[in-house]
Amino acid sequence: MKFRKSEILFFALRNTKLRIGVFIVALFAFLAIFGPYFAKYEPQDFAGPGYNPPSGEYWLGTTTFGRDVFSQFVYGLRSTFLVGFVGGSIATFIGLFVGFLSGYKGGLADELLMMFTNIVLVIPTMALLIILAAYLKYRGVFLESVFIGFTAWPWTARAVRSQTLSLKTREFVNLARITGMKPLKIIVVEILPNMLSYVFMVFILQFGGAILTAATLDFIGLGPTQGISLGLMMQQAVLWNAIQLGMWWWAVPPGIAITAIVGAMYFMNTGLDEVFNPKLREM
Amino acid sequence: MGKYLKRKIIIYLLTFFFAVTIDWVIPRFMPGDPIRTLLSRAAMRTEAMDLLYNYYNKVFSLDLPLWKQYVNFWVSLFKGDLGTSVYLFPSPVFEVIKRAVPYDILLLVPAILLSWIAGNKFGAFAARKKRLDNTILPIWYVITATPYMWLGILLAWVFGVVLGIFPISGAYSFSMSPSLSWEFIWDYLKHWILPFGSLFIVQLGGWAIGMRNMIIYELESEYSRYMEAMGAPAKLIRKYAFRNAVLPQITGLALQLGVIVAGALATEVVFSYPGIGYLLLQGILNGDYFLIQGCFLFIILGVLIANFFIDIIYVIVDPRVRRGMSGETA
Numbered sequence: 273m274k275f276r277k278s279e280i281l282f283f284a285l286r287n288t289k290l291r292i293g294v295f296i297v298a299l300f301a302f303l304a305i306f307g308p309y310f311a312k313y314e315p316q317d318f319a320g321p322g323y324n325p326p327s328g329e330y331w332l333g334t335t336t337f338g339r340d341v342f343s344q345f346v347y348g349l350r351s352t353f354l355v356g357f358v359g360g361s362i363a364t365f366i367g368l369f370v371g372f373l374s375g376y377k378g379g380l381a382d383e384l385l386m387m388f389t390n391i392v393l394v395i396p397t398m399a400l401l402i403i404l405a406a407y408l409k410y411r412g413v414f415l416e417s418v419f420i421g422f423t424a425w426p427w428t429a430r431a432v433r434s435q436t437l438s439l440k441t442r443e444f445v446n447l448a449r450i451t452g453m454k455p456l457k458i459i460v461v462e463i464l465p466n467m468l469s470y471v472f473m474v475f476i477l478q479f480g481g482a483i484l485t486a487a488t489l490d491f492i493g494l495g496p497t498q499g500i501s502l503g504l505m506m507q508q509a510v511l512w513n514a515i516q517l518g519m520w521w522w523a524v525p526p527g528i529a530i531t532a533i534v535g536a537m538y539f540m541n542t543g544l545d546e547v548f549n550p551k552l553r554e555m
Numbered sequence: 556m557g558k559y560l561k562r563k564i565i566i567y568l569l570t571f572f573f574a575v576t577i578d579w580v581i582p583r584f585m586p587g588d589p590i591r592t593l594l595s596r597a598a599m600r601t602e603a604m605d606l607l608y609n610y611y612n613k614v615f616s617l618d619l620p621l622w623k624q625y626v627n628f629w630v631s632l633f634k635g636d637l638g639t640s641v642y643l644f645p646s647p648v649f650e651v652i653k654r655a656v657p658y659d660i661l662l663l664v665p666a667i668l669l670s671w672i673a674g675n676k677f678g679a680f681a682a683r684k685k686r687l688d689n690t691i692l693p694i695w696y697v698i699t700a701t702p703y704m705w706l707g708i709l710l711a712w713v714f715g716v717v718l719g720i721f722p723i724s725g726a727y728s729f730s731m732s733p734s735l736s737w738e739f740i741w742d743y744l745k746h747w748i749l750p751f752g753s754l755f756i757v758q759l760g761g762w763a764i765g766m767r768n769m770i771i772y773e774l775e776s777e778y779s780r781y782m783e784a785m786g787a788p789a790k791l792i793r794k795y796a797f798r799n800a801v802l803p804q805i806t807g808l809a810l811q812l813g814v815i816v817a818g819a820l821a822t823e824v825v826f827s828y829p830g831i832g833y834l835l836l837q838g839i840l841n842g843d844y845f846l847i848q849g850c851f852l853f854i855i856l857g858v859l860i861a862n863f864f865i866d867i868i869y870v871i872v873d874p875r876v877r878r879g880m881s882g883e884t885a
Contacts (some may be wrong), residue, residue, distance in 0.1 A: 294682035361574065391570045394862055396813030399854045400577070405838060406847045407581055445688070480700065487702045488821045492832065493839040506704060510825055515711045515723065516794065524714065527705025 283547045290543030294497045296536035300529060304353050307346025315344040315500040326521050333521035344500050345525055351501040352483055352530065353415045362421025364475045367428025371538030372459045374429065375436025386433070391427035398488060405494035413496045418490065420482045428474050435470065439463050469548040473541050480537035487530050502526035559876050563866045567859045574855045578848050579628045592773055637852070638845030644835050650848040651834065656853070659830040662747065663819050666754035671808055673755075674762020679797050681763070682770040694765070697762030704816030707753040707825035714749060721749050724827045750826045754819060758811075765807055769800035802873055809865045812858050820854075 284290055316339065324334040331339035358404050374385040392542075400423050405411060439445060440463070464471070489495055490503025491510075509515070509523035580596065619627070631637075639650040681688050715723030727742050773796035775780060780791050820832030827833060831850050837847035870876050 373873065387569070390566050391573050394566065394570045394813075394859065395574055395855055396816050396858050398813065398817030399574075399851050399858075402835065402847065403577060403581055403851045434684065458651070484700075484702055485817075490819050491702075491704050491821045492824055492836050499572070503702075506702075506708065507824075510704075510708065514717055515825075517709060518712075518716055520712055523708045524705075527702060527708060531697060531701045531705065533700075535697045537844065538696045538700055542692075 280547060284544075287543045287547055289539050290547065293536040293538075293540030294542055296532055299542070300349060300533050301353060303346055304349035307349065308343075309341070310337045311346055313343045314342040314365060315339065315347045317343070319541070323517070323519065332525055333519070335508070335522055336514070336517075336519075338380055341378040341505075341522055341525065343507050345502075345529070348500050348502040348505055348526060349529060351413045351496070351499060352533065354413055354521060355420065355486040355501075356479040357422065358414065358417035359420035359486065360479035362418060363424035363478040364428060364471070364483065366422065367425035367474065367478075368432055368464075368471065370425065370429035371432025372436055372463065375433035376459055376463070382433075386430075387430045389426045393430070397423045397485060400495060401489055402492070405489065409515070411495070411497050413499055413501060415512075416486060416496055420485050420489075424481055424485065426477060428478065431474070432467070432471075436463060437468055439466055449469065458526070469544070473544055473548075476537050476541050476544070480534040483530060483534055500519070502530055559870060560866060563863070567863060571855065571859060574852065575629065575632065576625075577726075578851055579625060582844065582848070583624075586676075590736075596636055601683060607855060618805045630854075637849040640838075640846050642841040642843040642846060646843045651846065652831065652849050652853050654711050655829055655831050655834050658828060658835065659819065659823075659832075659857075662750055662754065662823075662828070663815070666751050666758065667808070667812075667815060670758035671762050671804070674759045675797075675801065675804055677759070678763035678766025679770050679793070679800070682767040682774075683793065688767065692764070694759040695763045695767075696845055698756060699764060701757050701760075703757050704820070704821035704825050706757055707822045708713055710749050710753050711825060722746050724748060746826075746828075750822050750828050753822050753825075754815070757818060758815060761811065762804065762807075765804055766800060769803055773800050799831045803870070805869050805872065809862050812861055816854055816858060 275471070316337045320330065320334060321338075323331050324338075325338065326333045326341075330340055330342065332345055334340055335344075355410050368388060374382045374389075381394075401419055404419055408415070436459075445458060445462050448462050453461070453473055486495070486501065487503035487506070490501050491507045493507065495501055495504045495507070503526070505526040506523060509519070510528075514520075514522040635649050637652075640646050640648050640651050643651050681691050711723040714721045722728070722745060726746050727739065728746075731739055731742055733739065770793075774792070776799075779792050779796055782795070806883075819830070820835060822828070823830045823832030824836050831853060834846060835850045837843070838850065
């Protein structure tokens with residue numbers, strides 16, 4: 273076992289895709305954590321004259337109303353990571369729970385759960401979120417993440433279910449069942465550890481997915497009513513004609529951050545796939 | 556085949572039922588009493604007041620027992636009555652949305668189909684060549700991680716503002732009115748190309764990655780190895796691999812629809828494109844809840860219909876399902 277762990281670590285450290293991905297995510301995480309301490313203004317403060325391109329004083333320029341784009345950017349990054357983490361965790365957890373239960377129990381429970389999963393799967397997540405968010409007067413970033421988590425789980429549930437189905441018939445699971453282990457314990461002790469690498473990859477994908485969903489939701493006007501996020505920045509930029517006025521410093525940086533973070537997550541995912549799956553390694 | 560489709564149809568009907576129920580439940584049981592908010596908002600516009608009040612009385616009729624309210628909601632839904640828009644008063648929501656739908660269809664259908672086809676071709680092509688694969692794969696990943704609206708913003712900025720080639724707002728020039736003249740079609744296409752481009756490009760990355768992974772998987776499989784051992788030409792093997800790899804891509808298309816539609820909504824906002832996404836934004840900004848609810852139902856209906864088409868195509872393409880041989884789960 274010890275050998276296996278160090279072997280995985282060895283391949284993980286050697287994998288370029290994984291290294292690049294981790295580096296980019298870490299870079300933005302660093303900005304999100306420490307950036308606000310460097311920012312000279314609060315995100316909604318009137319920092320100075322409007323329409324200012326990036327300069328020494330305003331690192332990413334100012335908005336039409338003279339707000340400092342850099343401050344908005346680093347605070348927005350915080351929201352982005354919060355949404356990714358909370359939304360991704362909830363979605364992964366529900367997906368695992370439903371998938372394990374449905375795959376392991378089988379029978380009627382499986383039928384019903386999969387029916388429900390398929391229904392939620394067909395309904396566009398965004399539509400569901402729109403109708404939920406539209407009727408809430410005050411929305412915070414945290415609540416938004418919870419909503420996203422509660423709507424993003426179906427594909428995970430289906431994938432976990434099919435993995436569980438194949439693991440369920442293995443001998444070590446049968447053995448555990450014969451010794452009278454409780455189903456929940458079998459799932460946690462016998463099945464879950466065998467899927468841990470997969471679960472980790474699912475979490476990364478859900479993390480990235482939650483960030484993209486939140487950005488879209490913010491952009492169509494259903495983002496947090498208080499605070500700032502990268503999606504909100506883009507929405508305001510578009511609403512106030514930043515594109516037509518050539519204010520690229522307002523509209524472009526938030527998107528760069530989202531693309532870089534989510535892209536890096538996908539990269540990490542592919543890298544991890546190669547680390548965990550020896551067949552793919554030499555490619 | 557019949558069994559497969561029947562199962563799917565049941566799921567879709569249940570989904571529709573579920574969606575309508577959500578549409579009914581949320582305004583009624585959400586904390587903060589949205590209906591009262593609606594009424595107080597309506598009171599600000601006297602001419603809207605009467606009509607809205609009547610509508611509320613009819614649809615919400617809060618003195619009736621809950622189940623009756625629910626039945627009434629369905630009845631008015633089947634009559635095509637989705638309420639009156641506050642934002643575009645006094646147009647009925649149904650009419651407002653009906654006017655927007657063609658723009659959505661003309662934008663989404665070509666973008667989805669073309670990117671799916673092109674993505675599959677590129678993905679299968681790149682998967683065979685290791686050098687090409689290694690250089691192009693990172694690009695696919697970056698593309699597929701791009702938020703639709705941001706690519707829209709970039710395209711609008713580069714092609715609309717910096718280069719000034721394409722218009723970046725609306726579906727046609729203000730000076731024009733929709734007609735079937737060449738002039739109008741040309742004008743429409745010029746407005747159409749950038750939103751189409753942002754939808755097309757982002758999706759392309761996802762399909763290409765999916766196809767690449769599937770092709771590699773299929774080329775490693777037993778039947779490919781067997782054919783290779785038998786000395787079959789590489790072209791033939793690849794043809795079979797492609798055929799098998801396309802099936803999960805069709806399923807993937809059904810699964811991705813919701814995401815693509817969300818992307819289209821955001822893209823329309825960027826370009827002020829008069830589809831459902833733009834309506835939705837206006838509905839949200841103006842607190843027009845009937846419009847929001849109507850958009851919600853239309854989006855779901857559209858996705859369900861599209862799903863159904865994809866299922867039929869799947870049945871046609873996959874002989875196992877067609878002959879009822881595999882219990883391909885719904």
